[in-house]
Amino acid sequence: MSRSIAPSKPASPGRPKDPAKRVAVLEAAKRMFIQHGFDGVSMDQIAAEAGVSKLTVYSHFGDKDSLFTEAVRAHCEQGMPTQLFEPTPDTPLRQRLTVIANAFLAMVLSPEAIAGHRVLCSPQVAGSQLPTMIWEAGPARVNAAFSALLERRIAAGELAIDDPQRAAGHFFTLLKGDLHARAVMGSCCGGASTCGDSIDQHIASVIDLFLRAYAIP
Template identity: 45%
Template sequence: MPNKLLPPSGPGRPKDLVKRQAILDAAKNLFISNGYDGSSMDAIAAEAGVSKLTVYSHFTDKETLFCAAVKSKCEEQLPELFFELAADAPIENVLLTIGRSFNALINSRESVELHRLMVTQATQNPKLSQLFYEAGPQRLLNEMARLLSRAELTGKLRIDDPHCAADQFFSLVKGGANFCLLIGCGEPLQGAAAEQHVQNAVTMFLRAYRPNQAAR
């Protein structure tokens, strides 16, 4: 529903940050419901309850706003904090946390609709597809590769190519179930089924990259 009334800023919550978040929320809703071409900056401003000038003061154009909306959605589910690796943190627990959050992200309504939107845009606007990839999937791959590099340096894992391993990890979590969901012939994994799926993916990943396994 339109967000006509902005919440009070409150202590430690500057008004401009509240407006920025309102714009991002409005953009995510409209891009998903109306598509990229069908979502004007005027409509996003009206949905957010701000002026168009305010929208442009935060985001210089619609492409910039689209990228920010994609990044915001990813960061909601997978904040950068998840990709930190404390010295005493069991690598399995870290991978499970990331796997659960990534699984929830790719199975969310917003993510599914956004991916379907990008498929329709693939031949019409390849530049937009590239922007989407860089703001979303590429960011997560880079964060995961950095995490795996640290795990390799600290001896928690043995990995020759962290970027390849990061891609393999996310591919394991996505699996066939997410593809079925995207094309409309399956339901999102939830509850115990989702947990078992993530645990299986992490177990398989660790079998490949634990130091003791790699040494065999």
């Protein structure tokens, strides 16, 4: 039976919030969600782990759903920061794709990301609004940034793509391949470096396929 989750509460207004405490709460939340799952952690426990009051946790994040979402957002922004997608027209396309692909696989195959994926697939969470919140905080941001990069390369005459957003989905799905599924199932637990063939070879083959589909000769 899926759990029912009330709409996320906005963080409460009040005196200026301490950025250091916000970071401490996020780091504590990431550790505890990975160790105990979403339903196995309370806001009281996160506050104690972070060394702050429960009121501080609620004032920064509103509720546990929002805290989990922000933890995911922080992980994605650390693994694939905005500058990764900034315009660099002088950089060869294959080189840009290779850098992005390496960052993406390092992020999604990290122990933190695999643990978070398992949490989202749990029956308690799957039927809630949390997966949608996570999608908007993480994958949707990455897809949008990569789509914008593709649009710039289309305008430069390097790519022929009718639907850049769909093509972005193709790229990241191809990169995951069976590596991500195996990591989630626990059949390869050492991160990207130990999953199947060489990551470099895997990335090169994905980029070859992507460019055969969309590159202008």
